[in-house]
Amino acid sequence: MTEYRRGSASTIASSTSDASTISSDCQITVRLLELMHKTEYELVQENGQRRLTAPELTKEHRERIKGSEVFLGRLPRDCYEDELMPVLERAGRLLELRLMLDFSGTTRGYAFALYQDAKTARKAVTMLDGYHIRPGHPIGAVKSVDNCRLFFGGVPKDKSKEEFMEELSKLMDGIVDIYLYPNAQDKTLNRGFIFVEFKDHRSAAMARRKLIPGRVLLWDHEVAVDWADPEPGEPVDEDIMENVTALFVRNLAMNMPQQKIREIFQRTTNIPILKLKKINHFAFVHYESRELAEKVMQIMTQPGSIADLEQWEICWAKPIGPIKQAERQRCINEAISESRHQKDVKVKKIVKKPYLKTEELNQHYAQEALDLQYVTILTDFVAKTLQAMCSFECLTSSQPPGFIHKITIFRDNILIFEDFGTVQPTKQQSLNCAVSIVYQKLKSAYEYNVYHHMYPSPIVNDISAQMMHLNVSDDRSNQQLSNAY
Incomplete structure (x- = not known):
């Protein structure tokens, strides 16, 4: 662990007669010491990161401000704390800045900024996402998911929650709770996996770092350990969650x-x-x-x-996001349309009503508006996160009969992703299905990369690479395409 002491910057600077003779590393050290002297923040380097911490940030304070951290991506590799801090402080009081480093000591292009509260963190995301920290160099900013949960797979099915707690506490610190799900047929057995909740993300990360390199044995069972996936669904604003x-x-x-x-x-x-x-x-x-x-x-x-x-x-239950909301409204409209159609058929047998064509036309326009809403959500997401464009193509399927939509994503005239929906009886349903499938795939890949920080920089290229991997591994689309035409 490297610790930088405050108050020694002037001494170092005065003892150096010619700044041009100082190596690049020494110049960075001098700048960091000057920053510490000016702000009275503490700077410590350990475990592949350098933490710049405000004097008032205590352990108790940190536990009270969960959900106040922002992930910063696409940072220049030569961008350090003295350049980042003035920008980050425009949103509000910055309590901690964690800059990720590689083994050589250079930055990995991403960092975490901890603010005084969740409201300030949301303000920072709005201000910093797309902000040009240097001319022609925009950075990315999203709320950091404070993942405190690890997944343990392949555990003995005959062990109880208390037994797991006792055994795992011998191997790691900071365990708060263990989630164990009983077998549907026999409640005395578990389902062969558990989720372990830690007091904070740091404790979970340290436990994972300790367990990942080698085989983990629990009662002579080899166990797989990794991050638990974030909760499914679209992220919900905290102001909305407070009113659930x-x-x-x-x-x-x-x-x-x-x-x-x-x-x-x-x-x-x-x-x-x-x-x-x-x-x-x-x-x-x-x-x-x-x-x-x-x-x-x-x-x-x-x-x-x-x-x-x-x-x-x-x-707390999570309100549904825009995709689910649009899907729900679509089902409601289809049910209403079908009900009206059945009613109209009965009425036609008795008397002809000239206004029925106008009503059907209005329903058609309403259906097109919903389709446009689906397409707009996907195209906006692709443009913002992948800096790419979508194309939509409707194909006819002979077996089973119906329609299937193909969605292709290009960036700089290069195909980075292609997928298909499932066969549906109408073109509108086919488009809706394909957009929903592609959106969920892209969004899952985006959240995994951004929130778990598996691919630090640049985020867009890493997600694109993962999209191409998804494209290769998805045999379902090829099977459906062979039935088209």
């Missing part, structure tokens, strides 16, 4: 009736449920206000509660 009044309950028994869940919640909390919907092994429980939902969350998640005993996982 519904709870998401996971790990329910498949055969548990919906009414039984309602009775358990109301009997345990004595708070009326506004609406409840159970789907397979999870359920959504809606309440009249945020205050009531918070009270239920507190009661149901406390140690010794029925949720704890039954190993239910309870968290």
Whole structure:
């Protein structure tokens, strides 16, 4: 670990008569020492990163400001803290800057900036994403996912949560909780995998770094360890999440009736449920206000509660994003259209109404507007994240009969991605299906690269490479294309 001491910059500078004779590394050191002397921040280099930390940032303070970190990508390799800090501070108080380094000590082109609160972090993302830190050199900025969870696969199925906690605590520090899901047929067994929650991202990263290089054995079972995937779906703004009044309950028994869940919640909390919907092994429980939902969350998640005993996982439900919203509206419109069509057929047998053609025309325009909304969401996403363009082509399928859409993505006249939807009875449904499939693939690849920081710089090229890998490995599209025409 390298630690830079404050107050020695002037001494170093004065003892050097000719700055041109100082090596590049020494010049950087002098600049960093001057920055520390000016800001009174502490600078420490360890574990492949250099941390510039504000004096007021304590361990307790850090735990209170979760969700306040921003990921910065596409940074110049010779861009250091003294150049970054003045730019980052325009959004608000910067508590910590972590610059990633390679083995030679040069930067890896990305960093993490921790702000005083989540609101300031959102402001920083708006200000810095696309900001030209140097002429012709825009940088990328997104909210950093504070992933504190690791996935352990291939674990013994006959072990309990308490046994896993005891055994894993011998190997690593900072474990907060372990999520274990019982087997659907035999509740005394688990499903062969667990999720381990740590107190912070740093603890999870250190545990992963310790376990990844060699084989991990638990009770003579070889176990695979990696980051747990971020929660699926589009990211939701924190201001919206603060007003959510519904709870998401996971790990329910498949055969548990919906009414039984309602009775358990109301009997345990004595708070009326506004609406409840159970789907397979999870359920959504809606309440009249945020205050009531918070009270239920507190009661149901406390140690010794029925949720704890039954190993239910309870968290805030995430509102649906624009893609899902458009898909839901599309289904509603299709149902309305079909219902009106059936009604119109019955009416035509009795009397002809001249305004039916106008109504059908309006429905057609509404359908085209929804299709355009799908296409716009995808094209905007591709343009922003991949700096590329989309093309759409509708093909006719003979077996099974119907339509299938091909979506191709180009950048600088080079094909970087191509995929197909599934066969659908109408062209509109075919377009909707293809756009949804491609959008989810691209978005998953983008979130994996940005949030897990597997490919530091440049982000766009790394995602493009992953897209081409997806393209090669997807046999489904080739099979469907062979049935087209």
